[in-house]
Amino acid sequence: MLTHSRTPAPGRGVRLATRLTRITRLLRSHDVDAALNESPRRSTIGRAAPASAEAIESFNRRYARRVLGHGATVAIISDGWDRGDAAQMRHAIARLQRSCHRLIWMNPLMGAPGYEPLTLGLQAALPFVDD
Numbered sequence: 703m704l705t706h707s708r709t710p711a712p713g714r715g716v717r718l719a720t721r722l723t724r725i726t727r728l729l730r731s732h733d734v735d736a737a738l739n740e741s742p743r744r745s746t747i748g749r750a751a752p753a754s755a756e757a758i759e760s761f762n763r764r765y766a767r768r769v770l771g772h773g774a775t776v777a778i779i780s781d782g783w784d785r786g787d788a789a790q791m792r793h794a795i796a797r798l799q800r801s802c803h804r805l806i807w808m809n810p811l812m813g814a815p816g817y818e819p820l821t822l823g824l825q826a827a828l829p830f831v832d833d
Contacts, residue, residue, distance in 0.1 A: 755786045755823065758794035766801045773803040781811050782824030792826040799830040807831045 770776070776798065784791060799805045807827065811817050819825055 754784050755790040755794045758791070758798055762794060762797050762801065766798065770801045775804040775806065776802045777806045777808060779808045779810075782807070782809055782819060782821055782827070784821060784823030786823060788822035788826040791823040792830075795827040795830045799832075804832045805830065806833045 795805075809819075809824075819828060
């Protein structure tokens with residue numbers, strides 16, 4: 703999850719998988735590819751995982767008030783294959799959307815022919831996504 707504000711404050715980054723990992727310092731290198739490649743090594747989990755409702759709730763509790771003011775845009779990069787509770791995802795993503803100016807969900811599968819968002823978690827989240 704990446705955030706960007708319209709104010710001069712720097713953007714912030716959090717690797718959102720089954721847990722949160724701050725990657726703000728990695729993003730300061732101005733090499734986004736290197737930062738995203740390095741982030742799994744800094745994570746407390748061994749591999750990438752879908753954005754889970756629990757991780758979004760954790761972000762809402764720990765970071766949202768600090769980093770989402772002043773017109774922040776949030777970008778979630780995830781395939782949406784969350785296997786958690788759809789109602790929990792709906793609640794978490796709705797709160798996140800209310801806390802930011804714009805919520806963007808970038809799904810690498812969307813460009814595939816015949817792709818449909820079939821997971822309940824993604825279906826619960828999409829009504830709250832701006833782009």
